[in-house]
Amino acid sequence: MLSPYQGEGDDIAVHVQWLFGCDGFHSAVRQKLGVAFPGSSLHVEPHAVDVELTHWPYATNVNVFMDRDGGCLAVQIGPNQLRLVTTTLAQKEAFLRDLPVTRVTWDSTFDVHFHVAAHYGHDHVWLAGDAVHVHSPVGGRGMNMGILDAVALAQSVQSGHLADYATQRHQAATQWVQVNRRISVIALDDAASSRRARRLLTLALPVLGKVMGARLAHTAFSRLSASCLTLVS
Ligand SMILES: Cc1cc2nc3c(=O)[nH]c(=O)nc-3n(C[C@H](O)[C@H](O)[C@H](O)COP(=O)(O)OP(=O)(O)OC[C@H]3O[C@@H](n4cnc5c(N)ncnc54)[C@H](O)[C@@H]3O)c2cc1C
Secondary structure, eight states, rough: BOOOOOOOOOOOOOOOOOOOOOOOOTTHHHHHTOOOOOOOOOOOOEEEEEEEEEEEHHHHHHHHHEEEEEEEEEEETTTTTTEEESSSHHHHHHHHHSSSEEEEEEEEOOOOEEOOOOOOETTTTTGHHHHTOOOTTTTSOOOHHHHHHHHHHHHHHHHHHHHHHHHHHHHHHHOOOOOOOHHHHHHHHHSHHHHHHHHHHHHHHHHHHHHHHHHHHHHHIIIIIITTTHHHH
């Protein structure tokens, strides 16, 4: 039941049976509930850019690169469209110089945070998505985790077992954010230990790639992304 609009600048009172706070990292619903959102951040500001190309330049549609400065991801998002995520500006500029770019359609930077909410709500007010978990784009799971929250929440509302929703999804988020943080520190952070780890990886990966071929990439990606549903369910 919607109350009468009270005038410009006033809050609008809305009476609802359920409230699902899917309102992102700065969730007002989470803050109103007083739910803690503990976590940490990396001191890096990676770049994300979408471009249109004259043709697709790689053999595969997901490509990961790594150098001393950090990881880069080049993903196909359309026939001749590419999303590029780089750790540094220099890497972004180098890719854009080398790629057959016709148009830049999106160019942005983002912060890297790792947070999981202390709990997911109570009674008839529940949280989902980035409102309760944020992590780096490494693994490409942020949105997917939120979709799985929404499915689990809908099932729990139907079954009446809301506590199960909170327990299962909190556990899934905690597990993944821990893994994502470890990988992200190696892939993106500018600490000396991360640079050393990347140096080792750039030496080891070509050798492993020769030995294991496409199986290496397949295993790594299915662990990171495709197995999302089994890891978090
Ligand atoms: C560079 C980058 C690449 C990514 N790549 C991937 C990927 O490949 N795969 C993947 O799964 N995820 C990816 N993600 C993560 C993904 O974008 C997020 O996890 C996802 O968008 C979160 O969805 P959400 O609906 O929970 O929150 P949001 O997308 O933040 O949406 C929250 C919505 O709530 C609204 N809102 C906020 N406050 C209020 C309010 N007070 N009243 C009303 N409305 C409000 C906002 O306007 C917004 O529309 C990536 C993220 C980044 C930064």
